Amino acid sequence: MITVDLHAHTEYSHGKDSPAAMYAAARARGMTLFGFSEHSPRPLGYNYTREYREHLTSCFPVYVREVRELRERDPDGVLLGMEMDWMDAEQDFIRQAVRAYDFDYLLGSVHFIGTWGYDDTPDDWRQFSDRECSRHYEAYFLAMLNMVRSGLFNIASHPDLIKIFSVDAFRNWLTEGDHTDLVRDVLAAIRDTGMAMEISSAGLRKACREIYPGPVIMGLAADLGVPVTFGSDAHNVDDVAYGFDQLAAYARSFGYDKSVWFRKGERFEQAF
Ligand SMILES: [Zn+2]
């Protein structure tokens, strides 16, 4: 059984519930360790349709304070983390954000290609040809490679999020030409930098209806011996530890029986 969920948001970004409520839900679902990974505030110019920059920026210190309070009460059961957007052109912003607090761990996420938040709306994707999709997939994995090589992060979250609105085209792309090699390079870099790859149930709730990452990438990761973490990417109490039985069976089918977690950047293993 998976008892560690390392990906969760709160009412201080676009989530719905308080840190205390999320923690209570995690305990109620049998989690022995719960990691908060609120979004980092984003620089101007990186916008979503329903933008929450001001709210998140002003609330972030409150998030940190409340999670620290929970961690003080349950030092073995709570971790303070953050989900940081990787933006190729924002190195200074990123470095400042990750140093701002004493995070136990950092998720590195590619939600933007250039300044385009590609996971915002399916409308953007409807008009793309296969060739355009292919260009975006490639740009995504190149950005992810930069994220991993920066050495700033512990976990590569939702590793194939780019498939969110075009999963069939993505599956084709993945096994065409040298695309598998590019993805393999990213996974090898994750392993070689001491990071882990997240297995996320969020994909099950999104348009792609598939765990992040899909089976091809899972197979590559298992062959390379890439450590894994589990995350629900919950934005409300109902989604905490969402689909974890399915995630456990999925990971086991690729030979995994341990996941990892991080405290103050140090990596620990846990059987599931
Ligand atoms: Zn994310």
Ligand SMILES: [Zn+2]
């Ligand atoms: Zn998230």
